[in-house]
Amino acid sequence: RKEVEQDPGPFNVPEGATVAFNCTYSNSASQSFFWYRQDCRKEPKLLMSVYSSGNEDGRFTAQLNRASQYISLLIRDSKLSDSATYLCVVDPNTGGFKTIFGAGTRLFVKA
Amino acid sequence: EPEVTQTPSHQVTQMGQEVILRCVPISNHLYFYWYRQILGQKVEFLVSFYNNEISEKSEIFDDQFSVERPDGSNFTLKIRSTKLEDSAMYFCASSEGGRAEAFFGQGTRLTVV
Numbered sequence: 001r002k003e004v005e006q007d008p009g010p011f012n013v014p015e016g017a018t019v020a021f022n023c024t025y026s027n028s029a030s031q032s033f034f035w036y037r038q039d040c041r042k043e044p045k046l047l048m049s050v051y052s053s054g055n056e057d058g059r060f061t062a063q064l065n066r067a068s069q070y071i072s073l074l075i076r077d078s079k080l081s082d083s084a085t086y087l088c089v090v091d092p093n094t095g096g097f098k099t100i101f102g103a104g105t106r107l108f109v110k111a
Numbered sequence: 112e113p114e115v116t117q118t119p120s121h122q123v124t125q126m127g128q129e130v131i132l133r134c135v136p137i138s139n140h141l142y143f144y145w146y147r148q149i150l151g152q153k154v155e156f157l158v159s160f161y162n163n164e165i166s167e168k169s170e171i172f173d174d175q176f177s178v179e180r181p182d183g184s185n186f187t188l189k190i191r192s193t194k195l196e197d198s199a200m201y202f203c204a205s206s207e208g209g210r211a212e213a214f215f216g217q218g219t220r221l222t223v224v
Contacts, residue, residue, distance in 0.1 A: 032210040043202055043215040044154060087154065096167025097142055097209040101154040 001026045004090050009106035017078045021105050023071040023088030032091035033064055035073045037084040038104065044087055047073075078109045113137045115216035117203050123222045124193055132188045132219045134203030143186045144204040144213060145178065147171070154202070160186065161209065193223045 006023045013019050025033075033050035048055060050062040050071055061074040071088055088102035116135045124130050136143050145157040159166040160178055175197075177189045186205075190197055200220050204213040 034212060038154075041200075043217050046212050046214065049212055091210050093210075094167070096165075097144075097159040097161060098156045098167045098169070099144075099213065100156065101146075103153040 003027065003092065003100045004088055004102040006086075006088050006102035007105050009085075009104075010108055011105065012108045012110065013078055015078055015080060015109055015111055017109075018074065018076045019078055019107060020075075021073045021086050021088070021107075023073075023090075023102055025069050025071070025088075025090045025092075025100075027090075027092040027094070028066075028069060029093045030069075030090045031093040032099075033062075033071050034089040034099070035060075035062055035071075036087040036089055036101075038087055039084050044089075044101075047086070075107075078107075080109050080111060083107055083109045113139075115203055115205055115214055117201075117216035117219050119219060120217065121220045121222070123224060126195060126223055127192050129189065129191050130193060130221060132190075132201050132203075132221070134186045134188070134216055135184050136186055136203070136205030137207075137214060138184070140205035140207050140214075142166070142206045142209050142211075142213075143178075143180070144206075145188045146202045146204065146215075147199040148202065148218075149199045157188075166209075190221075193221075195223050197221060198223045 035047040036044040059076045063072045085104040143160045158168040200218045203216045206213040
């Protein structure tokens with residue numbers, strides 16, 4: 001099992017749609033979880049941290065299910081500008097400080 | 112808004128040469144990281160650095176690589192004897208806490224010819 005596994009893409013959705021991304025992680029000791037977005041040939045940019053209680057930031061909602069080792073990101077009312085690759089990032093809590101990136105899920109939002 | 116800055120944005124080097132990639136982390140951050148991303152592949156962790164020493168490193172980060180914080184602001188990645196397969200985008204990141212959100216620089220594209 002991969003350390004961090006994401007839905008294969010791409011997702012093609014119309015503007016205004018709701019889209020959900022899923023991510024699973026293999027190490028049950030993992031401690032911190034994040035969603036980043038990456039535009040083509042650019043650096044990853046933090047979208048949001050993911051907390052056990054779930055958290056929301058505008059149109060974006062993140063959920064964490066520790067029992068199932070599963071993280072999700074929901075985007076409501078998709079905009080053209082949401083087109084990007086969404087990266088699931090996990091701190092496996094293996095002693096030092098590191099994060100493992102998923103391969104990413106590509107989203108295309110079309111007019 | 113504070114940001115991580117990296118120089119140069121693009122470096123071309125001949126196989127076998129040494130390169131130094133430079134980063135200025137966000138000023139009040141204490142944890143520093145290097146990642147790489149080969150074109151079309153995922154972002155891979157290389158090394159983390161805290162309190163003037165390496166905190167953790169990946170299997171990619173072998174004796175060919177080293178990191179240094181030569182002064183209070185810079186954080187460098189040295190790659191000795193570069194190989195063709197070292198061609199990638201190298202990202203520096205920093206965070207306030209060890210398990211906190213990390214902020215990335217714009218990257219240095221390294222091309223080994």
